[in-house]
Amino acid sequence: MTASSRDARLATWIAEEQALRSQLAAPGTLSLAEVAAMAPMDFFDGIGRGDLPSPPINAVLGFTPVHWANGLFVFQGAPDHSHYNPLGSVHGGYIATLLDSCMGCAVHTRLKPGQGYTTADLRVSYIRALRSEAGPVRAEGRIIHVGRSTALAEGRLYDVDERLYAVASTTCLILDMNTARQSDDARVR
Template structure:
């Protein structure tokens, strides 16, 4: 059984400690993951993996999975790989994201998004992520830049 979702803004501890609680089920899944169909499978400092199986709810009018699905799972992998490097006093916000589509995604296909930190600076961090199918074929890839901010506490 999984716990209720807890916002990263309300977290205690480091970003990695928070994400480990999500992975263990102590905190609920990433809410958008429940909506479109993906879950965290691995996390370590600077690296995160999500797996999903898109369903009919994310199809476009030509019968393939909407590009927004790939962008969404990649965005989570990109941003949360950065969160995994932050200390308890830091937060972040996305400045930009870029996604490149390589192959179409079909409903029921198992996909895996792996995000890894490229640069973790004091004020800016960048990461890259790849979305692959069950055989490891590249479906899409992306990059992000995030601004690191001091964490405001209630």
């Protein structure tokens, strides 16, 4: 990649993140009933437009959803020294969280209203140390398979130069959120 094409790509990444970040609402959450009633793409589009609250974890770790489609989800973040471990690089937990988030959201895009998911298994392979000098990174999750009770997804974390920092895979359990909501309602009584 030439220096000018890298600079152009970096400028595009930064502009995309700033445009989406400017639209996001304040951090917050919806009730399980509200989420269960929505089609997944309507849910993510609502967050992206600022009609629904932005997930609090995004603010804590400083990452932003930049692209989503059926079976695909991409977050962008710029790790800084607050994400460092004692050895002077970004903590593996930051990387694992971004990968878990993008893969889980990719699974969510393929669910039906009333369905939810939870991570049953997360496997992360770290390829190289990530430092703040890398600039923005993207965590991209893609669906491998969605069945009736489980879904599989893969993810990768890379920088603007396409340097790969980690790859991951997940198995998610698909849940009936209406049943979970009824159980929560029964416990409250």
